[in-house]
Amino acid sequence: MYENELKAIHKSNRYRAREVFDEDLIDLASNDYLGFSEDKVLLEKAYQRVLNHRSHAPKASQLVNGYHPIHKTFETYLCEINGFCDGIIVGSGFLANLSLIEALVRKNDLLVLDELYHASGILASKLVDSKVVYFRHNDAKHLEEILDTHQFHRAQVCVEGIYSMDGDILNRDIFDVCERDNVLLIVDEAHSSGVLGENLLGVFDYFNITPKSNHIKMGTLGKAYGSYGAFILADGEIIDYLQNRAKAIIYATAPSVFDTALAYESVLKTQNNNLEIKAKIESLKGLIDEVFDIKMDGMILKLEVKSSQNALDLKAFAKKEGFLIGAIRPPTVKKAIVRLIPRICTDIDILKKFLWELKDEIYRS
Numbered sequence: 001m002y003e004n005e006l007k008a009i010h011k012s013n014r015y016r017a018r019e020v021f022d023e024d025l026i027d028l029a030s031n032d033y034l035g036f037s038e039d040k041v042l043l044e045k046a047y048q049r050v051l052n053h054r055s056h057a058p059k060a061s062q063l064v065n066g067y068h069p070i071h072k073t074f075e076t077y078l079c080e081i082n083g084f085c086d087g088i089i090v091g092s093g094f095l096a097n098l099s100l101i102e103a104l105v106r107k108n109d110l111l112v113l114d115e116l117y118h119a120s121g122i123l124a125s126k127l128v129d130s131k132v133v134y135f136r137h138n139d140a141k142h143l144e145e146i147l148d149t150h151q152f153h154r155a156q157v158c159v160e161g162i163y164s165m166d167g168d169i170l171n172r173d174i175f176d177v178c179e180r181d182n183v184l185l186i187v188d189e190a191h192s193s194g195v196l197g198e199n200l201l202g203v204f205d206y207f208n209i210t211p212k213s214n215h216i217k218m219g220t221l222g223k224a225y226g227s228y229g230a231f232i233l234a235d236g237e238i239i240d241y242l243q244n245r246a247k248a249i250i251y252a253t254a255p256s257v258f259d260t261a262l263a264y265e266s267v268l269k270t271q272n273n274n275l276e277i278k279a280k281i282e283s284l285k286g287l288i289d290e291v292f293d294i295k296m297d298g299m300i301l302k303l304e305v306k307s308s309q310n311a312l313d314l315k316a317f318a319k320k321e322g323f324l325i326g327a328i329r330p331p332t333v334k335k336a337i338v339r340l341i342p343r344i345c346t347d348i349d350i351l352k353k354f355l356w357e358l359k360d361e362i363y364r365s
Contacts (some may be wrong), residue, residue: 036226194224
């Protein structure tokens with residue numbers, strides 16, 4: 001039925017497939033920045049935490065009988081360390097963006113998104129009955145011009161703490177632009193939580209910004225925290241509104257209890273081992289700068305290549321050398337790239353040798 005469409009995808013080198021990779025390969029492709037997905041101590045602690053309760057599954061929507069004590073304890077802890085009044089966890093980052101945008105953006109509002117905002121937010125923006133505008137990536141002046149030239153009842157601005165493909169950090173001036181007009185600022189910290197800031201809490205922490213009533217922080221649990229799910233932190237009124245209007249919260253089974261417990265243990269570990277983790281991150285950043293002359297903001301290394309086929313060839317080269325890297329192709333990005341995550345659990349000497357080999361291979365190709 002979709003034979004022609006699949007042929008076109010293959011022809012353009014955009015075909016994607018699931019693959020179970022050899023576990024002996026050194027993983028530089030995943031978003032498991034801190035290597036927590038392989039930490040069996042965290043796994044055991046999470047298991048013991050869940051074992052202390054009668055039920056180990058959510059069973060229903062959060063608003064029926066799916067709200068578990070572990071959910072509540074974790075939300076309280078996230079609010080405490082991040083300085084927000086209230087919070088709610090959801091099943092995934094995709095559902096978090098869907099919840100926020102679909103529920104908060106109402107008729108006569110203005111929704112403004114960074115042009116490189118995540119695909120989940122772009123999809124959600126198509127569901128709203130309001131004006132939707134994109135501003136040039138990380139361009140605070142362009143955002144200000146849009147807010148100045150549009151009439152709106154309320155405005156919501158969507159940005160990322162660290163952008164998932166380019167790996168660059170949010171422009172600090174965007175906070176000031178939104179503060180001026182009391183615009184609701186949604187910051188997707190999926191790729192900055194756990195790796196950025198004095199306390200490894202993301203861009204609010206990095207920029208030393210005290211959360212205000214017009215700030216919303218969303219983050220995922222399946223990247224630096226090595227689990228699955230997401231959280232939304234905001235003013236109490238916003239959280240109350242979301243649990244009454246956000247369809248992805250109301251009509252979805254509550255998040256996995258075990259995954260929440262695992263994420264809780266992971267966040268605790270980042271807070272209790274702050275200095276050690278930061279030192280490892282800085283060491284890896286220094287290595288990337290040495291080899292590629294690139295200063296990473298977070299833990300994402302983006303290397304532009306000539307074509308989609310070139311990206312696939314480099315991925316195959318890396319695999320032969322015992323490494324997994326990401327070959328990211330259009331339409332996910334405008335121009336093909338290879339994307340590397342130098343996870344802190346990687347042996348730095350082995351990594352250094354491979355990076356020099358990869359650089360030579362990119363030059364030759």
